[in-house]
Amino acid sequence: MATSDDTARRASHPALFGSEERRVKVLLPLPLGGAYDYRLPPDMTARPGQFVRVPLSNREMVGVVWDPPEEEDASTVPASKLRDVEAVLNAPPLPAENRRLVEWIAAYVLSPPGAVLRMAMSVPSALDPPPTRTAYVLSDTPPEVRTTPARARVIERAREGMALPAADLAREAGVTPGVVRGLADAGVLVPVQVRERADWPDPDSERAGPALSEAQRAAADSVVAKARAGGFSVTLIDGVTGSGKTEVYFEAIAAALRAGRQVLVLLPEIALGAQWLERFTKRFGVAPAEWHSDLTAAQRRATWRGVAEGRVRVLVGARSGLHLPFPDLGLIVIDEEHDQSFKQEDGVIYHARDMAVVRAHIGDFPILLASATPSLETVTNCESGRYARLVLPERHGGADLPTIEMVDLRRHPPPRQSWIAPPLREALEQCLARGEQALLFLNRRGYAPLTLCRACGHRLECPNCNAWLVEHRFSRRLECHHCGHWIPMPEECPECGAADQMAACGPGVERLAEEAAALLPDARMELATSDTLMGPLAAAAFVDRMATGETNLVIGTQIVAKGYHFPLLTLVGVVDADLGLEGGDLRASERTFQLLSQVAGRAGRAGHKGRVLLQTANPDARVLSAIAAGDRDGFLAAEAEARKAGGWPPFGRLAALIVSGPEERPVEETARALARAAPVADGVRVLGPAPPPLALLRGRFRRRLLLKADRAISVQKALRDWIGHVKVPNQVRLHVDVDPYNFM
Missing domain, CATH: 1.10.10 (Arc Repressor Mutant, subunit A)
Structure with missing residues (x-):
């Protein structure tokens, strides 16, 4: 017999209890304001989280049955106008934790919930039943046949x-x-149709790992206890490069697996994590499932389904792995938590590290952050007591940290049209003569960042962006690194027609490789950039060539700064240590410190003494002095003091409004209208509108406004009120970036 409470719940939630209306909310993966109302036919049932096919206008779409509202539904759509749900898909439902994450992200970054849901539904084909194939079983009544061995x-x-x-x-x-x-054919075997299903063998959580140092064991015991107990917590594993942070969190992964939970590991460069995958396989006996852009459509479909069905126990992926439908997630690990690539800049703009903390809070389980150069945000959370902190102060196995020296380019200038200064040249020659390996680091792809005409001074620019075209000499073309536009290398100046007058200005890694080849003709050299290491297979092959000594000189960009372990690499030369300090970005010093510290950490990791040379025209710069002195904590303290004095993150709040469109005038007018409607309140300041450095990007004109607020102010409320007072024309887009990292 139904109680009065049952009656009230049935009235409030007809989707669950089957009233005459049988109204359900369905959220569609579209940038719409909320869920739409549909009617369930009498012979159909659907619960929150299930995927359903519904009509929308004159087409069909797949959406998710959304949870009933907490209070009485305010929908005014008459029951007579509701359209029927067409089908409930035979697919695992979207877990409640994922649905709460969709709502949380949408509210925090001011994106429509459907746009966030689209990230969780990134593989539509995974919602279809797996394909079938013919298999064979023994007949129940096999006929007599001639038997052979x-x-x-x-x-x-x-x-x-x-x-x-x-x-x-x-x-x-x-x-x-x-x-x-x-x-x-004889009828002994009978054909049957079976569903194709990828299998992921369970990692062996009881398999013994390597011997841990005393500091590693103490840290591992702490994270293992948290993984075993469950409950929400955030812990930073703060260890110098080569200190064995990975082995520490592997222990936590083993504990979570023993507790029967799934594990998600996010890496900034999963497509290049060849050594990480090898270490995982050695530790647990099998490889983890992977999630990144280099997977085929079939692999993505199988992995999405495997996660949703609980068959994938450990997944390592890029930031989009956060949105996979784990039904029993019990641990998240964010390796290199400081890395900027965890911030998504297109579509729904969010930071995967921060949203992973939210996901762990929703699921009530621990999350581990690991870094040798943690972000100031994370350090501040540790100091305030919100996050726990475990410190690994020494390299594993007794290896010493490399010595770091400055090469003052004012005192030791390279020869004309060269970029390797004499002290670095000498160090390279000595390193290779000893049979060791060296790395030259320059965070600039291509041959040269600028090509101009000697005759008229014309600079070759991208027609779609305010950016110079970068010469890629090996492919004989000029490329825009922002929109992908490219042209063949011109033989004549497109402005004045002068022949053979196009000159390359400044160095990229290709030009640096050209100089190194002339300087060290016997070096076994290799370029390591996102243009040459495209995907896990190419990265694994590069690792093999380094391990066997086939390569002894690497010239690379930031792609080689993350996580690689090369025992014979003893020398790192940073060709332009000042490069990251350009542009006035509020995080420029912090990023430079992180990047150069990480690349320096590649040297001297297996008993061989490492040496790092930083070429700079500004050796007195605070960030470079801190790197040379190994004073990370002093640098972070000074950086925190400067940010706190200015009210900048993490001690204040920022949100950016980016106005863009194909025509400049409507963009400018919309930006000015936003400026006129800007909030006026204590603790709130609006800067702009102003053209960003890339005022034209991918064919769209752009303007930026920046809302700066005290920490206690809800920027989401301020933004909603602000934007609500301005009508944005159809041809103009308005993007909101809460907690911006990119000011271009």
Whole structure:
């Protein structure tokens, strides 16, 4: 017999309890304001989280049955106008934790919930039933046939009961596929249709790992206890490069697996994590599932489904892995938590590290952050007591940190049209003569960042962006690194027509490689950039060449600064240590410190003394002095003091409004209208509008406004009120970036 409470719940939630209306909320993966109302046919049931096919205008779409509102639904759509749900898909539902994350992100970054949901539904084909294929089982009443040794082996294998495709059955029985087909034709084997399903063997959580140092063991015991107990917590594993942070959080992964939970690991460069995958496989006996842009469509479909069905126990992925539908997630690890690539700048603008903390809070389980150069935000959270902090102050195995020296380019200038100063040249020659390996680091792809005409001074620019075209000499073309536009290398100046007058200005890694080849003709040199290491296979091959000594001189960009362990790499030369300090970005010094510290950490990691040379025209710069002195904590303290004095993050709040459109005038007018409607309140200041450095990007004109507020102020409320007072024309887009990292 129904109680009065039951009656009230049925009235409030007809989607769950089947009232006459049978109204359900369905959220669609579109940038819409909220969920739409639909009617469930009498013979259909659907609960929150299930994927359904519904009509929308004159097309069909797949959406998610959303949770009933906490209070009485304010929908005014009459029941007579509701359209029917067409089908409930045979797919695992979107877990409640994912639905809460969608709502949280949407509210925090001011994006429509449907736009956030689209990230969780990034593989539509995974919602369809897996394809079937023909397999064979032993007949219940097999006829009498002539028996041969080969046939006997097939029948014996088939008696085990598992349906196998003909090729698999033949391979396991040690026969040719013709033997299997003959038994099927004779009726001994019966064909059945089975669903194709990728299998991920469970990692062996009991497999012994390497011996840990005393500091590693203390840190591992702490994170293991948290993984075993569950409950929300955030812990920073703060260790110098080479201190064994990975082995510490591997212990926590093993504990979570023993507790029967799933684990998510986010890396900034998953497509290049070849050594990480090798270490995981060595530790747990099997490789983890992967999630990144280099997977095929079939691999993405199988992995999404495997996660949703709980068959994937550990997944390592890029930031988009956060939105996968884990039904039993019990631990998240964010490696290199400081890395800027965790911030998504297009579409829904969010920071995956911060949203991963939210996901752990929603799921009530621990999250681990790991870095040798943690972000100021994370350090501040540790100092305030919000996050726990475990410190690994020494390199594992007794290896010493490298010595870091400055090369003052004012005292030791390179020869004209060269970029390697004499002290670095000498160090390279000595390093390679000893049979060791060296790295030249320059965070600039291509051959030269600027090409101009000697005759008229014309600079080759991108027609779609306020950016110079970068010469890539190996591919003989000029490229825009912002929109992808490219042209062949011109033989004549497009402005004045002068022939053979186009000059490359400044160095990129290709030009640096050209100089190094001339200086060290016997070096076994290799370029390591996002143009040459495209995907896990290329990265793994590069690692093998370094491990075998086939390569002894690497010239690379920031892609080589993250996580690689090369025992014979003893020398790192940073060609332009000042490069990251340009542009006036509030995090420029912090990013420079992180990047140069990480690249310096590649040197001297296995008993060989490491040496790092920083070429700079400004050796007195605070950030470079701190790197040379190894004074990370002093640098962070000074950086925190400067930010606190100015009210900048993490001691104040920022939000950016980016106005863009194909025509400049409507963009400018909309930006000015926003400026006129800007909030006026204590603790709030609006800067702009102003053109950003890239005022034209991908063919769209841009203006930026910046809202700066005290820490106690809700910037989301201020932004909603502000934007609500301005009508934005259809041809103009308005993007909101809460907690901006990029000011370009």
